Amino acid sequence: MPEPIATQIFELGDFQLTSGITLPQAKLSYKTYGTLNAAKDNAIVFPHFLGGAPAALEIFIEEGRPLDPSKYLIVLPGLFGAGVSSSPSNTAPPFDRGAFPQTTIADDVIAQHRLVTEVFGIEQLHLVLGWSVGALQTYEWAVRFPGMVKRAASIAGAPKPSPWTTLWLQTAIEEPLTADPAWNNGFYNDPRDLQAGLRRQGHIMALTLPPLGFYREGEEVWRSIGFSSRNDFIARFWEAFMLPQDPNDLVTQSRKTRAADPSAGGDLDAALQQIKAKMFVIAFNGDMMFPPEECQRDAQRIPNAQYRQVTSKGGHLTTFALTPPDKQAMDEILQQVLTG
Amino acid sequence: MPEPIATQIFELGDFQLTSGITLPQAKLSYKTYGTLNAAKDNAIVFPHFLGGAPAALEIFIEEGRPLDPSKYLIVLPGLFGAGVSSSPSNTAPPFDRGAFPQTTIADDVIAQHRLVTEVFGIEQLHLVLGWSVGALQTYEWAVRFPGMVKRAASIAGAPKPSPWTTLWLQTAIEEPLTADPAWNNGFYNDPRDLQAGLRRQGHIMALTLPPLGFYREGEEVWRSIGFSSRNDFIARFWEAFMLPQDPNDLVTQSRKTRAADPSAGGDLDAALQQIKAKMFVIAFNGDMMFPPEECQRDAQRIPNAQYRQVTSKGGHLTTFALTPPDKQAMDEILQQVLTG
Numbered sequence: 001m002p003e004p005i006a007t008q009i010f011e012l013g014d015f016q017l018t019s020g021i022t023l024p025q026a027k028l029s030y031k032t033y034g035t036l037n038a039a040k041d042n043a044i045v046f047p048h049f050l051g052g053a054p055a056a057l058e059i060f061i062e063e064g065r066p067l068d069p070s071k072y073l074i075v076l077p078g079l080f081g082a083g084v085s086s087s088p089s090n091t092a093p094p095f096d097r098g099a100f101p102q103t104t105i106a107d108d109v110i111a112q113h114r115l116v117t118e119v120f121g122i123e124q125l126h127l128v129l130g131w132s133v134g135a136l137q138t139y140e141w142a143v144r145f146p147g148m149v150k151r152a153a154s155i156a157g158a159p160k161p162s163p164w165t166t167l168w169l170q171t172a173i174e175e176p177l178t179a180d181p182a183w184n185n186g187f188y189n190d191p192r193d194l195q196a197g198l199r200r201q202g203h204i205m206a207l208t209l210p211p212l213g214f215y216r217e218g219e220e221v222w223r224s225i226g227f228s229s230r231n232d233f234i235a236r237f238w239e240a241f242m243l244p245q246d247p248n249d250l251v252t253q254s255r256k257t258r259a260a261d262p263s264a265g266g267d268l269d270a271a272l273q274q275i276k277a278k279m280f281v282i283a284f285n286g287d288m289m290f291p292p293e294e295c296q297r298d299a300q301r302i303p304n305a306q307y308r309q310v311t312s313k314g315g316h317l318t319t320f321a322l323t324p325p326d327k328q329a330m331d332e333i334l335q336q337v338l339t340g
Numbered sequence: 341m342p343e344p345i346a347t348q349i350f351e352l353g354d355f356q357l358t359s360g361i362t363l364p365q366a367k368l369s370y371k372t373y374g375t376l377n378a379a380k381d382n383a384i385v386f387p388h389f390l391g392g393a394p395a396a397l398e399i400f401i402e403e404g405r406p407l408d409p410s411k412y413l414i415v416l417p418g419l420f421g422a423g424v425s426s427s428p429s430n431t432a433p434p435f436d437r438g439a440f441p442q443t444t445i446a447d448d449v450i451a452q453h454r455l456v457t458e459v460f461g462i463e464q465l466h467l468v469l470g471w472s473v474g475a476l477q478t479y480e481w482a483v484r485f486p487g488m489v490k491r492a493a494s495i496a497g498a499p500k501p502s503p504w505t506t507l508w509l510q511t512a513i514e515e516p517l518t519a520d521p522a523w524n525n526g527f528y529n530d531p532r533d534l535q536a537g538l539r540r541q542g543h544i545m546a547l548t549l550p551p552l553g554f555y556r557e558g559e560e561v562w563r564s565i566g567f568s569s570r571n572d573f574i575a576r577f578w579e580a581f582m583l584p585q586d587p588n589d590l591v592t593q594s595r596k597t598r599a600a601d602p603s604a605g606g607d608l609d610a611a612l613q614q615i616k617a618k619m620f621v622i623a624f625n626g627d628m629m630f631p632p633e634e635c636q637r638d639a640q641r642i643p644n645a646q647y648r649q650v651t652s653k654g655g656h657l658t659t660f661a662l663t664p665p666d667k668q669a670m671d672e673i674l675q676q677v678l679t680g
Contacts, residue, residue: 163555163570164547171543179540181521200519203511207504208548212631215503230503291552 007031007054007084010115015086018110018264021101024092028111029078029085033061034069036120043073044127045116047108047137048082049319050173050253051245057134059321066334072126077115079108079137081252088186088248097248098186105133105260109140113148127338128277129153131319132289133253136160136260142275143262152277153337156290156316158298159272160261165289172208173254176200177247186248194247201250202238211286211315221313225322272301279305280337286315306340308333347371347394347424350455355426358450358604361441364432368451369418369425373401374409376460383413384467385456387448387477388422389659390513390593391585397474399661406674412466417455419448419477421592428526428588437588438526445473445600449480453488467678468617469493471659472629473593476500476600482615483602492617493677496630496656498638499612500601505629512548513594516540517587526588534587541590542578551626551655561653565662612641619645620677626655646680648673 007029015026031054036043044067046057054076061067061074078085080103088100095101116122128149130138135157142152143159161169180197182188214221215230222233242250263271279302283295292309299307310329312318321327347369355366371394376383384407386397394416401407401414418425420443428440435441456462468489470478475497482492483499501509520537522528554561555570567573582590603611619642623635632649639647650669652658661667 163557163560164552167543167547167555167570167574171540171547175540175543176519179516179519179536196519200511200515203507203515204544204547207507207511207544212504212628213633215507216634217503220503230507234507288552293553294556 005032009084010111010119012111012114015107015111017101017107018104019102023080023086023095023101026080026086026111027084028080028115029082030115031076033058033074033076034072036073036122040120040122041124041126042071043075043116043120043122043125044129045075045077045112045125045141046128047077047079047112047130047134049130049132049134050257051241051250052082052134056320059327060330060334065331066338073120075116075120077112079105079133079253080111081249081256083246083249085111087246088252089191089246097188098184100248100252102259103252103256105136105140105256106144106262106264108256109137109144112137112141113145123148125149127151127153129155129334129337130157131155132157132316133257135290136257140260140262142277142279143271146274146276149277151279151337151340152275153280153282153334154295154298155282155319155333156284156287156295158290158294159268161257162290162294166258168208168289169254169258172201172204174251176204177251180247183247186251188247191246195243197247198242198245199239202242203234205242206234206238208288209316211288211313213286214313214315219313224313269301272298273303275302275305278340280308280333280340281305282308282310282333282337284310284312284315284318286312287318289316308336345372349424350451350459352451352454355447355451357441357447358444359442361435363420363426363435363441366420366426366451367424368420368455369422370455371416373398373414373416374412376413376462380460380462381464381466382411383415383456383460383462383465384469385415385417385452385465385481386468387417387419387452387470387474389470389472389474390597391581391590392422392474396660399667400670400674405671406678413460415456415460417448417452419445419473419593420451421589421596423586423589425451427586428592429531429586437528438524440588440592442599443592443596445476445480445596446484446602446604448596449477449484452477452481453485463488465489467491467493469495469674469677470497471495472497472656473597475630476597480600480602482617482619483611486614486616489617491619491677491680492615493620493622493674494635494638495622495659495673496624496627496635498630498634499608501597502630502634506598508548508629509594509598512541512544514591516544517591520587523587526591528587531586535583537587538582538585539579542582543574545582546574546578548628549656551628551653553626554653554655559653564653609641612638613643615642615645618680620648620673620680621645622648622650622673622677624650624652624655624658626652627658629656648676
């Protein structure tokens with residue numbers, strides 16, 4: 001099995017954002033698995049979710065499983081604000097910390113497109129797929145580069161966030177940080193000074209992301225994923241997920257997610273009609289963030305899209321494949337996407 | 341129609357709390373509608389919910405409707421920590437503000453029982469009913485004074501809060517206040533100094549209390565209750581609800597709600613078996629706080645209880661009777677409770 005290559009940096013040079021600001025010496029991180037074939041037609045782009053890192057996507061990449069690195073070149077690209085690519089936490093003044101410019105999902109996808117074409121010389125992608133904010137990037141890819149994306153899969157996502165989701169981003173991601181006494185408009189000295197705000201983020205996530213019944217007496221789904229109590233799950237899953245992250249980076253990702261729109265303020269239905277990819281719109285039952293009924297409606301707006309629903313006890317968290325049945329359900333759906 | 345009597349205060353004297361602390365010159369507020377008949381068997385006790393005030397319950401009290409003040413004496417009792425009864429905001433040192441002692445739902449019901457028996461000489465209640473934290477008090481009444489409660493109705497409530505609900509109380513009610521830079525362990529000088537924390541509470545409530553789909557494009561249930569946008573609903577409904585409240589009072593109510601347990605740490609099933617009231621357990625579809633499946637299970641634990649489900653677009657908010665169909669649905673269910 002080909003070994004993964006360590007995280008690399010694609011130097012974008014002076015990169016003009018859609019806002020009009022030019023980000024000097026902009027960087028896009030990426031990680032690859034497998035090799036590009038001679039025809040250059042076996043590449044998969046798998047962007048990541050808010051606060052995510054390659055490790056959370058690597059769990060699906062394995063020989064003999066759908067995302068098989070002996071068959072495909074799998075590229076996990078970063079996004080601006082995610083901490084390794086250009087972000088508030090790693091950019092020089094005048095764009096450091098609280099002064100990092102607003103970026104968009106479109107900026108991310110434009111940078112990812114440059115990576116794929118300039119570094120790898122790829123003209124057509126076998127598949128673009130992503131979960132949650134990764135799905136928002138997938139929609140942007142499919143609309144912006146319709147001739148290039150052969151297959152696409154939105155997993156627990158949407159072309160743009162719903163009114164509930166934008167409220168969630170403000171309330172769960174931004175306000176616990178911007179209300180922290182150490183926030184100082186993003187000009188804190190040490191991200192650890194905001195540990196209380198990061199923990200509160202984790203608590204709101206613990207409240208809103210698992211599906212109804214997850215904590216219920218007699219169900220206690222956290223048991224099946226290795227936790228000894230609800231509070232153990234909150235501390236070791238949610239707080240542990242948030243604490244290593246940089247608050248400005250999270251706020252940047254949240255704001256860009258809130259503004260995501262593949263029609264850039266235009267006619268979203270018309271934008272979705274541009275999609276040429278064979279598209280799968282995949283929902284998880286019990287997902288409050290991207291409810292199945294909304295995903296089903298999204299699928300109906302896309303030419304020839306297919307809607308699939310995955311049954312799980314994980315709701316929006318099913319992509320973490322925390323249980324063997326979730327892992328199997330995810331593999332089955334990815335197999336359908338790749339062969340469909 | 342008998343006029344309501346303005347809020348009154350029942351002087352409890354030195355009141356020993358279940359924690360062992362004696363609260364000097366303790367007070368319980370109450371408001372009544374209608375008059376007690378000669379047989380003293382037409383009284384209804386209707387305790388209120390977290391952050392609630394009589395005005396939110398008065399909307400159900402009207403001649404010709406189920407809670408008819410020409411037929412019943414309807415008593416709306418307060419609870420400790422709710423701002424008019426003894427609370428952090430109105431108690432003298434050493435029990436002022438952040439030093440107000442922990443109270444329990446049992447303390448509230450013991451005080452309410454003294455009100456009903458000592459002031460009115462009532463030996464049997466026609467009905468005890470309540471929504472949410474009012475339902476927790478209703479369960480406490482039905483278990484603690486089984487011979488006295490002839491009928492009981494838990495509306496969108498439970499005998500004790502679920503693991504999700506206790507997480508909600510910590511995350512939505514307590515943390516936005518205790519994390520506010522002005523909190524100072526409850527020893528702030530002016531509750532308005534915590535306006536930012538109170539608003540954040542409102543945002544988390546707006547996120548978690550309406551049912552799935554409430555904000556969805558094309559549904560936008562807030563329109564039907566008189567708001568012009570999602571943000572208008574968040575500001576004029578949620579922020580407006582929270583801003584007048586005292587942070588210590590809210591935290592006191594939240595902590596007692598988290599600890600609610602009619603078995604006082606004992607065998608809850610055995611406690612529920614004590615109930616002699618003809619009990620209705622009423623759930624709202626889409627209520628994430630007290631989901632119908634959990635209420636149905638509660639009903640099965642109570643002798644002869646009947647389970648009812650109310651269909652509405654309001655979820656946990658259905659009790660506010662914000663729409664004419666919700667008002668009608670609530671009246672129909674109350675009629676069943678009173679005649680059942």
